[in-house]
Amino acid sequence: MGIQERKERERERRRQQIIVAAKRVFSEKGFTKATMEDIAKEAELSPGTIYLYFKNKDELYASLxxxxxxxxxxxxxxxxxxxxxxxxxxxxxxxxxxxxxxxxxxxxxxxxxxxxxxxxxxxxxxxxxxxxxxxxxxxxxxxxxxxxxxxxxxxxxxxxxxxxxxxxxxxxxxxxxxxxxxxxxxxxxxxxxxxxxxxxxxxxxxxxxxxx
Amino acid sequence: MGIQERKERERERRRQQIIVAAKRVFSEKGFTKATMEDIAKEAELSPGTIYLYFKNKDELYASLxxxxxxxxxxxxxxxxxxxxxxxxxxxxxxxxxxxxxxxxxxxxxxxxxxxxxxxxxxxxxxxxxxxxxxxxxxxxxxxxxxxxxxxxxxxxxxxxxxxxxxxxxxxxxxxxxxxxxxxxxxxxxxxxxxxxxxxxxxxxxxxxxxxx
DNA sequence: TTCAAATAATAAATAGCGTTCATTAAGCCA
DNA sequence: TGGCTTAATGAACGCTATTTATTATTTGAA
Known part of the structure; x- marks a missing residue:
């Protein structure tokens, strides 16, 4: 049962890590000019990974x-x-x-x-x-x-x-x-x-x- | 000297025609989903022409x-x-x-x-x-x-x-x-x-x- | 009337970016 | 250990704003 929970925590932590990166990039460049690649780079992930945690760019933005x-x-x-x-x-x-x-x-x-x-x-x-x-x-x-x-x-x-x-x-x-x-x-x-x-x-x- | 003025008028009229078309398309689809091609089609012009009258999509939007x-x-x-x-x-x-x-x-x-x-x-x-x-x-x-x-x-x-x-x-x-x-x-x-x-x-x- | 120059419009090419997908890697359980 | 599930990757796709090379039209002088 503990593995399930750890995975849950890790998933949540990664989500937060993406949010933190997104916040930094959006703040600096604004919504339109910030690219998903920028955010991925800031989070030290690949662009595709972000989509495993957020439906799309709008949704990531709104999550902030x-x-x-x-x-x-x-x-x-x-x-x-x-x-x-x-x-x-x-x-x-x-x-x-x-x-x-x-x-x-x-x-x-x-x-x-x-x-x-x-x-x-x-x-x-x-x-x-x-x-x-x-x-x-x-x-x-x-x-x-x-x-x-x-x-x-x-x-x-x-x-x-x-x-x-x-x-x-x-x-x-x-x-x-x-x-x-x-x-x-x-x-x-x-x-x-x-x-x-x-x-x-x-x-x-x-x-x-x-x-x- | 009358030609200069007629051209001026025609240019202004075309601008307005684009604005009217843009307004219709933006209203219907919203800013993001409205494409320059949509607007061009509505105005019965080619996309490139719009750029002879407006610097970019944002500027066209703001002109409304x-x-x-x-x-x-x-x-x-x-x-x-x-x-x-x-x-x-x-x-x-x-x-x-x-x-x-x-x-x-x-x-x-x-x-x-x-x-x-x-x-x-x-x-x-x-x-x-x-x-x-x-x-x-x-x-x-x-x-x-x-x-x-x-x-x-x-x-x-x-x-x-x-x-x-x-x-x-x-x-x-x-x-x-x-x-x-x-x-x-x-x-x-x-x-x-x-x-x-x-x-x-x-x-x-x-x-x-x-x-x- | 004619024709070069200027102007206007076009359609195709370009480039950037959000999103998807085929592939690879890692972790887990039997 | 070896199949199986899950996570991550990054290259490819598709869309669309914008640019550009080309074509058509208008103008004004010869």
């Missing part, structure tokens, strides 16, 4: 996002479970969790949002798509429950909490992507932190029933 | 966005110039302008936001990039001036108007892209209009100094 989605989930759960936070503090904690996830690995987060907004999504295996779906739904659920609680308490406006969660998610991804574009278009420096502060501030004020 | 950016500009200018609007009404007009632009050609707007958030941007000629830059800056300028006026009037919170414009833009693109993803991931129906309403509502409340 899974870990960060898991991390996001954990951070959000944490925010939800903290006791004794006012609703304002909880929004603030939400902001910090998201910014924290971004800082944990900015390139992968940007990748994830690129992915989210692209036809690549249509090329994934049902299994991987289901995993992504499950993780993102779970994150949104946590967020919307936080909002539901605030509405219950009468401090947030009475909108559908799921819609509020969608708006927050859209705001976060929108700001990240837009700041990234600005860097490319205008060669501007990175205002992400500042813009995100403003965005969350406005959002927090906007969903509060009364503002000082 | 130019017209919609121009349209957006016009709509926004219009909102800025309308007299006698309260600041609240102006925010509402802003929302309507953006939603209107979206409805004018949803696929192209989605394309534009995809483009904005991708490495494709790095493949464009300096000229096209400059055009895109000029148009998007112009739109953001109009928006930020509206905010500046509201701050002047003391009805909007005192944040940098450019930051507010960035946040609004990020919010708009974020909502459009996220609703689009949800359609793919969850096969959900389109809640764009509703989500956009909520988003603008929150934003409007968030930037107002006092809320009823």
């Amino acid at each position: 996002s899974l870990r960060i989605l898991q991390y996001l989930n954990i951070r959000l759960e944490h925010v939800a479970q903290q006791k004794g936070l006012s609703n304002d503090e909880r929004i603030k904690a939400l902001k910090e969790a998201m910014f924290d996830v971004y800082n944990f690995d900015p390139l992968v987060v940007i990748n994830m949002f690129h992915l989210q907004s692209s036809e690549t999504l249509k090329n994934l295996s049902p299994e991987l798509l289901a995993e992504i779906k499950q993780l993102s739904q779970s994150s949104l659920k946590v967020i919307s429950e936080i909002f539901a609680a605030g509405i219950q308490d009468g401090v947030f406006i009475e909108k559908h909490p799921v819609a509020l969660a969608d708006v927050l998610w859209a705001l976060f991804s929108g700001v990240v992507l837009w700041e990234e574009s600005k860097k490319i278009i205008n060669g501007e420096k990175d205002y992400l932190k500042e813009t995100l502060e403003v965005a969350f501030d406005i959002f927090g004020r906007g969903i509060s029933k009364s503002v000082a | 966005s130019l017209r919609i950016l121009q349209y957006l500009n016009i709509r926004l200018e219009h909102v800025a110039q309308q007299k006698g609007l309260s600041n609240d009404e102006r925010i509402k007009a802003l929302k309507e302008a953006m939603f209107d632009v979206y409805n004018f050609d949803p696929l192209v707007v989605i394309n534009m936001f995809h483009l904005q958030s991708s490495e494709t941007l790095k493949n464009l000629s300096p000229e096209l990039l400059a055009e895109i830059k000029q148009l998007s800056q112009s739109s953001l300028k109009v928006i930020s001036e509206i905010f500046a006026a509201g701050i002047q009037d003391g009805v909007f919170i005192e944040k940098h108007p450019v930051a507010l414009a960035d946040v609004l833009w990020a919010l708009f693109s974020g909502v459009v892209l996220w609703e689009e993803s949800k359609k793919i991931i969850n096969g959900e129906k389109d809640y764009l209009k509703e989500t956009l309403e909520v988003a603008f509502d929150i934003f409007g409340r968030g930037i107002s100094k006092s809320v009823a």
